[in-house]
Amino acid sequence: MSFKIASSPHQHNQRSTAHIMRLVALACLPGIAVQAVLFGYGVLIQLVLAIVTAWLSEALILKLRGKPVLSRLKDNSALLTAVLLAIAIPPYAPWWIIVIGTAFAIIMVKQLYGGLGNNLFNPAMAAYVLLLVSFPLQMTQWLPPLSLQSVDLTPLDAVCSIFTHYSCSGFSLPQLQANIDGITMATPLDTLRTDLSRGLTLDESLNRPVFFAFAGTGWLWLNLAYLAGGLLLIQQKIISWRIPLAVIASLFVLSAIATLAAPDTIAGPLFHLFSGGTMLAAFFIATDPVSASTTNKGRLVYGALIGLLVFLIRNFGGYPDAYAFAVLLANMAVPLIDYYTRPRTYGHRPRSELK
Amino acid sequence: MSQFKELTLQGLWKNNPGLVQLLGLCPLLAVTATVTNALGLGAATLLVLLGSNIAVSLVRNHVASEIRIPVFVLIIASLVTAVQLLMNAYTYDLYLSLGIFIPLIVTNCAIIGRAEAFASKNPVLPSAIDAIMMGLGFMLVLLVLGAMREVLGQGTLFDGADLLLGDWAKALRVEVFHADSHFLLAMLPPGAFLGMGLLIALKNVIDNKLKQRQAVEKGSIARARVTGAAQ
Numbered sequence: 001m002s003f004k005i006a007s008s009p010h011q012h013n014q015r016s017t018a019h020i021m022r023l024v025a026l027a028c029l030p031g032i033a034v035q036a037v038l039f040g041y042g043v044l045i046q047l048v049l050a051i052v053t054a055w056l057s058e059a060l061i062l063k064l065r066g067k068p069v070l071s072r073l074k075d076n077s078a079l080l081t082a083v084l085l086a087i088a089i090p091p092y093a094p095w096w097i098i099v100i101g102t103a104f105a106i107i108m109v110k111q112l113y114g115g116l117g118n119n120l121f122n123p124a125m126a127a128y129v130l131l132l133v134s135f136p137l138q139m140t141q142w143l144p145p146l147s148l149q150s151v152d153l154t155p156l157d158a159v160c161s162i163f164t165h166y167s168c169s170g171f172s173l174p175q176l177q178a179n180i181d182g183i184t185m186a187t188p189l190d191t192l193r194t195d196l197s198r199g200l201t202l203d204e205s206l207n208r209p210v211f212f213a214f215a216g217t218g219w220l221w222l223n224l225a226y227l228a229g230g231l232l233l234i235q236q237k238i239i240s241w242r243i244p245l246a247v248i249a250s251l252f253v254l255s256a257i258a259t260l261a262a263p264d265t266i267a268g269p270l271f272h273l274f275s276g277g278t279m280l281a282a283f284f285i286a287t288d289p290v291s292a293s294t295t296n297k298g299r300l301v302y303g304a305l306i307g308l309l310v311f312l313i314r315n316f317g318g319y320p321d322a323y324a325f326a327v328l329l330a331n332m333a334v335p336l337i338d339y340y341t342r343p344r345t346y347g348h349r350p351r352s353e354l355k
Numbered sequence: 356m357s358q359f360k361e362l363t364l365q366g367l368w369k370n371n372p373g374l375v376q377l378l379g380l381c382p383l384l385a386v387t388a389t390v391t392n393a394l395g396l397g398a399a400t401l402l403v404l405l406g407s408n409i410a411v412s413l414v415r416n417h418v419a420s421e422i423r424i425p426v427f428v429l430i431i432a433s434l435v436t437a438v439q440l441l442m443n444a445y446t447y448d449l450y451l452s453l454g455i456f457i458p459l460i461v462t463n464c465a466i467i468g469r470a471e472a473f474a475s476k477n478p479v480l481p482s483a484i485d486a487i488m489m490g491l492g493f494m495l496v497l498l499v500l501g502a503m504r505e506v507l508g509q510g511t512l513f514d515g516a517d518l519l520l521g522d523w524a525k526a527l528r529v530e531v532f533h534a535d536s537h538f539l540l541a542m543l544p545p546g547a548f549l550g551m552g553l554l555i556a557l558k559n560v561i562d563n564k565l566k567q568r569q570a571v572e573k574g575s576i577a578r579a580r581v582t583g584a585a586q
Contacts, residue, residue: 108549134540 015238017116020289021076023238025083027229028284032087034225038145038218041155042091045162046098047083053102054082061111077116081105084124084285088277088324089131090142092173095162097138101127121331122291128324141173142187145218148209149176188216189276189320192267201264215274223279230283239287242296246303247282247310248273254311266315276314281306281323291331298334298341305330305337359484366488373496374558378465382456383497384547388508391515393501395449396456397494399438401487404466406434408486411474427470428461435461448518465493496554503550506531507541 035043058078062069082102089098105127113119132139143149153167153176160168167176177186186194188210195205210216215223233239255269272278277285286292286306293302306326313322344350372378379400386392410430418426439457442450450457460466469489474482505512510532516524540546 130540133543133545134538135536136539137536 017075017077020238021080023236024233024284025076025080027233027238028083028087028226030225030229031222031280032083034222035087035091038147038221039091039143040146040153040158042093042143042158042162043087044155045095045158046086046089046091046093049095049098049162050082050086050102051079053099054078054106057103057106058111061107062115065111065115067115072115075116078106078110081110081123085127087280088124088128088285090139092141092143092158092161092176093138094165097131097135101131104130117290119290122285122288122327125285125324125327129328132319132324140186140190141177142190143173143176144210148217186210187276187320188219189314193320196265202267203264215271219276220274223274226279226283230279233283233287239283240296240299242299243287243292243303244282246300247286247307248278250304250307251278251311252307254308255315258311258315272311272314276321277323278310281310281327285323286327286330291327291334293334293337293341295338295341295343297343298337301337301341302330302334305333358481362481362484363488366485366490366492367495368492371492371496371558372465372468372489373493374555376465376468378468379463379493380551382459382463383493383500384544384551386453386456387497387501387504387547387550388542389505389515390498390501390513391449391519392452393497394494394516395442395446395519396453396460397490397497399442399453399457400460400463400466401490401494402438403431403434403460403463404469404490404493405483405486407431407466407470408474408482409479410434411470412477412479412482415475423475424467424471427467427475431466431470432461446519448515452515452518465489500547500550500554503554504541504546507538508546509537509542 032043032047055073055078058073059069062072082105085101085105086098089101105123109121109123109126110116110119143153146153157167157169160166161171161173161176166172191208191210192202192205195208196202205211230239230244234241234244251272252269255266255272258266259268267275282303286303293299306323309326309329310322313319313325319325366372370376373383382396382400386396407427407430411427414426414430435458438460439450442453442457469486473485477485502512505514510530512529512531513524513527516527520527541550
């Protein structure tokens with residue numbers, strides 16, 4: 001009988017990087033489908049543009065750096081970055097928005113730091129912040145869900161308005177944003193924010209047609225779809241449950257307390273959980289294995305920090321939604337979090353007992 | 356003459372205050388949103404640097420080394436005040452748009468750095484040449500960065516050059532392209548940092564290329580390492 005002597009790790013996970021990245025991208029599909037059905041087909045065109053740009057810029061930079069191109073492209077990490085950015089931006093934004101964003105994410109945020117595994121920041125979110133800061137107008141033109149739109153949008157219209165700024169029948173984006181009464185509609189978070197700043201109370205604002213039940217029309221289903229995809233990832237053990245749970249729990253608890261304290265000006269926890277990008281960010285973006293915290297305790301802290309920042313920026317900051325900023329700020333805190341939450345090495349005493 | 360050549364090379368390229376010494380980054384990053392601002396601040400810095408290097412070089416044998424730093428600062432501060440008053444008098448609009456960064460030239464480490472490292476040890480003529488070359492090197496970086504950010508951010512070059520050079524300079528304004536939405540990031544501080552990083556990277560690439568070419572020309576033989584990895 002032979003004993004093989006090998007160094008650790010002794011337990012192997014059969015999944016390759018490419019496999020994991022592909023599964024995460026596949027888990028986005030329910031959300032993408034819901035977005036395409038409820039908000040129009042713009043998102044599909046954005047996806048195609050983003051993926052093509054991501055592959056091209058990744059190949060270009062790998063070539064310049066003298067690294068093998070095909071094997072790195074096949075690890076699907078550029079694909080995932082492109083997918084996450086494409087579903088985060090407004091689906092009818094002009095084509096150059098997504099091209100600039102994806103190229104920046106891959107070239108500046110990922111490859112300049114040394115490629116996959118070395119980037120300090122989440123590439124998709126850093127690119128989102130770049131776009132939001134540089135092109136605030138285009139990045140806030142969200143169309144209302146199809147059911148509220150006054151003009152029927154066909155898939156061809158999506159192509160026209162992304163590439164020419166006008167739909168095939170000649171409507172501009174601000175015209176498409178208007179409902180039957182000619183009032184421009186924004187996202188639920190944006191609407192609520194504007195209304196509150198005009199002195200309306202929460203209840204008065206929630207009567208508007210962009211709201212449905214306790215969240216926004218369409219946005220509720222979108223968030224539920226991402227929640228389903230995220231739960232699948234946890235069930236497949238692709239992501240740890242700690243980060244999503246911490247994000248959601250901290251946002252829930254904070255907004256529950258705040259809404260009890262100021263019921264007229266701060267929306268309740270369910271509204272916050274099912275509006276904007278909460279579920280997408282909690283399950284797909286905050287859990288990026290490269291830029292997130294890597295220790296178990298650290299993941300809870302990291303997630304809770306994101307929830308706290310989102311709560312603060314949404315309610316008291318300058319932007320209606322805040323996941324990109326929150327994730328980037330938490331990314332910066334990750335080395336510190338990891339340092340203070342190092343797990344005890346097997347065979348060593350905990351640090352508290354050493355003194 | 357070889358000293359002159361060496362000083363030129365050092366100031367403009369090898370030891371460029373912006374790209375290599377990384378001195379005076381605060382004004383470098385803060386005012387390079389347009390070429391005009393960059394030119395104005397570059398010229399002001401050049402003037403102060405020239406004056407301070409000459410003055411420091413003149414008094415270098417009379418100042419006790421224990422109190423040299425306060426003396427240098429005093430010299431630089433009086434020169435900056437003079438430049439500030441001059442700009443206030445002759446280029447008032449530019450004076451307003453550069454704002455706090457004119458008095459802050461006092462704290463530009465490139466100036467006191469040259470005073471301490473070069474002018475306090477060398478005669479007047481080399482010090483003056485050194486100041487001009489270092490000042491030009493600094494101004495060059497400002498200009499390139501300013502041009503990059505202005506083209507990306509506004510699609511123009513030399514916008515507002517008349518503030519600095521008089522009315523005829525309105526003709527200098529070039530519209531490279533017209534865009535309905537400006538790339539705001541290039542105008543904001545992060546754009547300055549990104550642009551600066553790219554410039555430094557570009558310089559390193561050129562340096563590496565030059566070094567490789569020289570190695571090929573000399574036909575130098577790389578020593579093969581036979582014992583373990585380099586530590």
